Amino acid sequence: MTKRTERERIFVFGASGHAKVVIDILERQGLYEIAFLVDDDPSLKGTRFYGHDIVGGKQELLNIKDQICGGIVAIGNNKARISVAKWLTDNQIDLVSAIHPSVQLGRGVTVAAGTVIMAGAIINSDSRVGRNSIVNTKASIDHDCTIGDGVHVAPGATLCGTVSIGDGTFVCAGVTIIPNLTIGRNALVGAGSTVIHDVYDRELVVGSPARRIKALEEP
Incomplete structure (x- = not known):
């Protein structure tokens, strides 16, 4: 009997219509467990989006980044997505892909x-x-x-x-x-x-x- 392995825990950065699609892809892909969402809008902290908790913004992520193996930026705007991805990389947070x-x-x-x-x-x-x-x-x-x-x-x-x-x-x-x-x-x-x-x-x-x-x- 093959031993069942646990999926790696990741986060999704963003809580928008584009994020809905990314979350759906990740769930269908089945490679990762979405541990939580991150969004810099302070009004979203402590709420739920598409079935997942929003823990807060960048600072909250830094406080709990040891709980995850990486994440993905779910922002449609190129400039904003590139900026957030650079910040994550600068803070030694790995990025994953969703296919x-x-x-x-x-x-x-x-x-x-x-x-x-x-x-x-x-x-x-x-x-x-x-x-x-x-x-x-x-x-x-x-x-x-x-x-x-x-x-x-x-x-x-x-x-x-x-x-x-x-x-x-x-x-x-x-x-x-x-x-x-x-x-x-x-x-x-x-x-x-x-x-x-x-x-x-x-x-x-x-x-x-x-x-x-x-x-x-x-x-």
Whole structure:
């Protein structure tokens, strides 16, 4: 008879609609036990969210971090998620990933710590997804793509083969990016756009074909 092993205890940082999805993925994944939630909104301390206790914010987490093996940041906004993830890493708190059981990962795919891959997503052979990124519901990433750190690929987006997405970039819902393109760091690709040319760092592009609208401020 195989001995049953206990699941590692982790926390989820965030208590929002996005956090609901992350919690659901973790529960379906079955690798971890969610010990508690953390959120910097002081009004949430001592309440429950989606079946789990919110213990407080960063300071409360530091006081009890020896009770868990790691955690995940469940914040949809790239800038906020990257900031919290950096704080956790600076405080020697490990990050885990959440991958929905329905996700299809091809041969040679790597997914770094802190990243969330949501239901129905497809990531094909030899693609790489960086730290603290989101590949949202039914997004499709084809072979040999590179997704940087702190990226959000929104629901239904399609990345053809050998596309590179820079750190901190948001690819909105329903975007299509043709093969062999580079999307810069901290860029924003508007919903429904078809991208047929490279996109520079901190550039907003919209439309089909996508056109430059303006330069974005430093993150």
